[in-house]
Amino acid sequence: MHPCGVLISRDPIRSLSPTFTSNKGWQTTHFDMNAVEDVGLIKMDILAQGGLAVMRDAMASLKHRGIEVNLEALEPWQDPQVWEMIASGGARAVHHIESPAMISLCRMTNVQEIDGLIAIVSVIRPGAANENKKLSFTRRYQGLEPVYYPHPCLEPALKSTFGLVVYEEHILQICEVFAGLPPGRADVLRRALNKRKAKIIAEVMVEFFQSSLARGHSLEKAQEVWELVSGFNGYAFCRAHSTAYGVEAYQAAWLKHYYPAEFLAAVLSNRKGFYSTLVYALECHRLGISFLPPNVNTPGPAFTVCDEKIRVPITQMKGLASATVERLLREVARRRFDSIRDFCERVRPSSDELENIIRAGGFDEFGVPRTHQFWEVRACLANISAVDGQGWLLPPPDIAQRLHTPVHEPTLLEKLEWETDLFGMAVSGHPLDLFPHIAWETYCSVSRLGEFIGQRVTACGLVVEQRLHHQVTGEVMKFLSLADKTGIVETELFAPTYRSYGTATVRYPVLEVEASVEPFDNGRGFLLRVHRVGKPRGY
Numbered sequence: 001m002h003p004c005g006v007l008i009s010r011d012p013i014r015s016l017s018p019t020f021t022s023n024k025g026w027q028t029t030h031f032d033m034n035a036v037e038d039v040g041l042i043k044m045d046i047l048a049q050g051g052l053a054v055m056r057d058a059m060a061s062l063k064h065r066g067i068e069v070n071l072e073a074l075e076p077w078q079d080p081q082v083w084e085m086i087a088s089g090g091a092r093a094v095h096h097i098e099s100p101a102m103i104s105l106c107r108m109t110n111v112q113e114i115d116g117l118i119a120i121v122s123v124i125r126p127g128a129a130n131e132n133k134k135l136s137f138t139r140r141y142q143g144l145e146p147v148y149y150p151h152p153c154l155e156p157a158l159k160s161t162f163g164l165v166v167y168e169e170h171i172l173q174i175c176e177v178f179a180g181l182p183p184g185r186a187d188v189l190r191r192a193l194n195k196r197k198a199k200i201i202a203e204v205m206v207e208f209f210q211s212s213l214a215r216g217h218s219l220e221k222a223q224e225v226w227e228l229v230s231g232f233n234g235y236a237f238c239r240a241h242s243t244a245y246g247v248e249a250y251q252a253a254w255l256k257h258y259y260p261a262e263f264l265a266a267v268l269s270n271r272k273g274f275y276s277t278l279v280y281a282l283e284c285h286r287l288g289i290s291f292l293p294p295n296v297n298t299p300g301p302a303f304t305v306c307d308e309k310i311r312v313p314i315t316q317m318k319g320l321a322s323a324t325v326e327r328l329l330r331e332v333a334r335r336r337f338d339s340i341r342d343f344c345e346r347v348r349p350s351s352d353e354l355e356n357i358i359r360a361g362g363f364d365e366f367g368v369p370r371t372h373q374f375w376e377v378r379a380c381l382a383n384i385s386a387v388d389g390q391g392w393l394l395p396p397p398d399i400a401q402r403l404h405t406p407v408h409e410p411t412l413l414e415k416l417e418w419e420t421d422l423f424g425m426a427v428s429g430h431p432l433d434l435f436p437h438i439a440w441e442t443y444c445s446v447s448r449l450g451e452f453i454g455q456r457v458t459a460c461g462l463v464v465e466q467r468l469h470h471q472v473t474g475e476v477m478k479f480l481s482l483a484d485k486t487g488i489v490e491t492e493l494f495a496p497t498y499r500s501y502g503t504a505t506v507r508y509p510v511l512e513v514e515a516s517v518e519p520f521d522n523g524r525g526f527l528l529r530v531h532r533v534g535k536p537r538g539y
Helices: 033-038 050-064 080-087 100-109 114-123 133-141 152-161 169-179 183-195 198-214 219-230 239-258 260-270 277-286 322-334 340-347 351-360 370-387 412-423 446-452 495-507
Strands: 005-008 019-021 027-029 042-045 304-306 309-311 456-470 476-484 487-493 510-519 526-534
Touching: 033 042, 050 239, 050 260, 080 100, 080 239, 100 114, 100 133, 100 487, 114 133, 114 152, 114 239, 152 169, 169 183, 169 198, 169 219, 183 198, 183 219, 198 219, 239 260, 260 277, 260 304, 260 309, 277 456, 277 487, 322 340, 340 370, 351 370, 351 412, 446 456, 446 476, 446 487, 446 510, 446 526, 456 487, 456 526, 476 495, 476 510, 487 495, 495 526
Parallel strands: 487 526
Antiparallel strands: 005 042, 019 027, 304 309, 456 476, 456 510, 476 487, 510 526
């Protein structure tokens, strides 16, 4: 089932295709994406765009503070500080240019203007990125490699992308200006290349060569241009699509640069980014933004900004029933809660929900220690049960006596563990405070790795992203993103290293890596090529 596919028909669709209800509850056709077109149905791809929601919510937060932001006024998109942030790898949380591959590509290209960013948006796609096109683009963009056009007639179409096929319409333009193919047949080729339909590609190839030779081109030149076209296999963007994403990425980057707290609060609220909540929490700490603990009197549902800190909403906590959330939001809008008893009587949460709220710190503002909160909750539940006429199968201990019994409050580490379990991120401290036994200061920090270009270093970081990849040989390698308190770095474990140390990458949440610092051609960034992975040093 296509995640965003919608079919439109003037007749009942079941009269044209057998239908069924999918496991997720959506009405779905038995025919696949090609067959539905063959029977005359119109197919549309309706995308939900989380990046737009983030910008909307960030601007609404700013407006609440009296700050009006007009993103349209940013044109012609030339703020040097924003471009420096993008080109230096600071675009995490910025829609479409935040993935490890896109961050590296922006640094490798040292992109400094909107046309370059628009091209990068499509260059990263499988169709444009294969056969080292990505590396060629980064080098040609910066003048590190000469621009080459297989034939002079291609220069008008490919000049903005330095002789490389980047956008979908390049296929149509090349087929028309070089070979003279009708636009319809060129579009058939474009679609066949996207879907890797070898039979159709072979049919159009014959037409391409016949038409090229008839135009007076040599067989060798026709072969060269065909390789340029056919190398564009897999999905890519048209320029209009890339432009929309490129402009949106710049606008989001501008918001992140000038209003990072509001922007990252919106990212956390929408939960629509490339990374987990943990990575965005790390980015907040890197930028000097800390978190305020959950509070039942400021329950959200969105993350909000207060004094340049981000308030974590209790309603984002795992384990709260939707009915409880609705009652909580309704009651706090009517009147603030003045005690734990007031909360219990008005919201009527379950015992498990109350325990999680205590663990999250939602009742801390009432000035009662956490251990006493537990027994006070027990007393409230006992009273509520008595009012409801429901007795206890096993009566609770003497709660009044428990409230005066000396107890030990939870440690900071316990609080961090509870918060990570309930919210996916630490709130009371830095996420890496969860690993106090690791001798972090004995390693080269991420922020200092650039001082050791071409050298071997030993670094240490929390694994925040990992993905497997097949090399040209078919062997498996792995990319890792490692984080310490100073930043995040991308690493590569090529096949021989992965065979030796792959198990360690999943065994330990924090890794010690011995690696070479390999710079990009332009000196704007680097990758770590890992030689050894292991358990980090402890105290």
